[in-house]
Amino acid sequence: MVSIPTIAFCDLVTDLLQRLLKTCKNTRLIVCGTRTEFLVQLSAAIRTQSTDPNAETRHDLLTKTIGLLANSSKIQLAFCSSLESLRAYLAVFTSVHGATKEEESLEKPQVLAILDLVALHATTTEFSAQGLSRTLATAVETASRAGMDLVLCECMNAVDPPSSDWGSRLWDTQVPLLNGSLRIRSEDGGWGGRGLPIKQVAERWFEFDQNNT
Incomplete structure (x- = not known):
């Protein structure tokens, strides 16, 4: 049975990957960016965690166990890298690994995960309740059609951690109701003006899950 669409809270992209690996489910991870940008973020995140003197243990992604390698193939x-390409991809998306309907019914539900969907909107005229609603609804419809669990996650910029345009802080960002509305950046780096918090927009379809285990 497909679960309610979920928004996960993972600080770094390595945390999200670890969460997905632990499910042992076939997963399609849509990265809202280029392959190069993803590898840069992944490298920076691993470097940050591996050199953190306060970390009790090194991240599991830094160890090459047989189980990790087996699960990573899932x-x-x-x-x-653009809002248009994301929507086009979702419009034609089917379930992963080419499983038949009979096979899917016998397996754990597959997972459709989308990384940095909100951040992808941030530099466009569709960074609004209207634009985000359109993309979120499309993602939910796609996952439902494919019979997959849907997970969204906004990870911080591992190269520039203070950046206000990345990470879970985006869910509290106020956006205007309609596309193309004027938005002004405030002194603290956030976006000012009247509008709705993105979290309120997303709660129409998603549950927020701050349990990363």
């Missing part, structure tokens, strides 16, 4: 990556 994750397929796709890269959508």
Whole structure:
């Protein structure tokens, strides 16, 4: 049975990958960016965690165990560097690994995960309740059609951690109701003006899950 669409809270992209690997489910991870950008973020995240003197243990992604390698083969990556390419990809998407309906019914539900969907909107005229609603609804419809669990996650910029345009802080960002509305950046780096918090927009379809285990 497909679960309610979920928004996960993972600080770094390595945390999200670890979460997905632990499910042991076939997963399609859509990265809202280029392959190069993803590898830069992944490298920076691993470097940050491996050199953190306060970390009790090194991240599991830094160890090459047989189980990790086996599970990593269950994750397929796709890269959508623009809002248009993301929506087009979702429009034609089918379930991963080419499983038949009979096979899918016998297996754990597959997972459709989307990384940095909100951040992808941030530099466009569709960074609004209207634009985000359109993309979120499309993602939910796609996952439902494919019979997959849907997970969204906004990870911080591992190269520039203070950046206000990345990470879970985006869910609290106020956006205007309609596309193309004027938005002004405030002194603290956030976006000012009247509008709705993105979290309120997303709650129409998603549950927020701050349990990363």
